[in-house]
Amino acid sequence: MTIRLQGLTLLDNQAGSNTKRVRMYLAEKGLEIRRENVEFSKLEHRTPEFRKINPMAALPVLRLEDGTYLTESYAICRYLEEFHPNPPLFGTTPKERAIIEMWNRRIELDVASYVTSYVKHQQPFFAEVLTQVPEYVEACRHDALKKFDWLDADMEGRSYIAGDDFTVVDITTYARLSTGKHLGLFFTDKHPNLLRWWDRIEKRPSALA
Ligand SMILES: N[C@@H](CCC(=O)N[C@@H](CS)C(=O)NCC(=O)O)C(=O)O
CATH class of the missing domain: 3.40.30.10 (Glutaredoxin)
Structure with a gap:
């Protein structure tokens, strides 16, 4: 409905x-x-x-x-x-809420930030927004891939980024990585857990939104 x-x-x-x-x-x-x-x-x-x-x-x-x-x-x-608390996407208990907040900050500040910089330092559209440093683009790719290594290892044994349930953190991550993927920055075969996670999220009707 x-x-x-x-x-x-x-x-x-x-x-x-x-x-x-x-x-x-x-x-x-x-x-x-x-x-x-x-x-x-x-x-x-x-x-x-x-x-x-x-x-x-x-x-x-x-x-x-x-x-x-x-x-x-x-x-x-x-x-x-x-x-509109249902279905809950920000957790329901204090512990769940804190874990979701923790993961959202980790993803935004420590993972997605490299993807954002990778995009912003190469797209002419952003030339007005920040000082573009073309050499920084490859550094961002390198650092993003290192973060993916870490995240992939951490994801072992769980289905979603912040735990066993789909949350806003999966939305944060999927939305940002969609932009990265479009510009050639994505998980590799070194990231099987993340690739499986991606397939899981991509199948949700909301992925097309
Ligand atoms: N922290 C803001 C960032 C907003 C943002 O960067 N939006 C992008 C679109 S996804 C934008 O409007 N970019 C236009 C520009 O930088 O000129 C948020 O999460 O809403």
């Missing part, structure tokens, strides 16, 4: 991993939100008008009924979880 949420608007674009994170989350929850497309190709997200909504000039953005803008994908998912 799909629940249509009234009064909320998601400013979105089909490209990008943080936007995908929110769409995957909504699909897993069976939630629908009115969407407005903000066109990256026309740089609509870098206009002065858009920067009043999000000074970070990025998507996704969730506009709430009272006009508040939530401008971080993880915060958007967390907000929605408060009202």
Whole structure:
């Protein structure tokens, strides 16, 4: 069953991993939100008008009924979880919640960050956003692969990144790696646990969101 949420608007674009994170989350929850497309190709997200909504000039953005803008994908998912706790994607007990938080930070700060830099330091689209260092791209690939080695070994014996259940951390990881994969940074045959995990997530209907 799909629940249509009234009064909320998601400013979105089909490209990008943080936007995908929110769409995957909504699909897993069976939630629908009115969407407005903000066109990256026309740089609509870098206009002065858009920067009043999000000074970070990025998507996704969730506009709430009272006009508040939530401008971080993880915060958007967390907000929605408060009202739609089932199926739980942020854990239910204090211990589960802490473990999920721990894994989400590990993935974002220690694994996905290399994938992000790998992308941002090579794509002309980001030249305006940061100082691109072309030599850094290969260093990021090297470091990301080392992180995959570690994560693969850690994943031995469990099905999902944060434990035995699918959580928001799987969404975080899948969404970011989708972008990496598209640009040639992905798991190798040295990462059988991660490749199996990828197949598991890819089969979920939300992976297409
Ligand atoms: N930490 C933010 C990052 C948002 C972000 O970087 N969004 C990308 C799309 S996935 C974006 O809008 N990039 C446009 C740009 O950098 O110009 C979040 O998780 O929402």
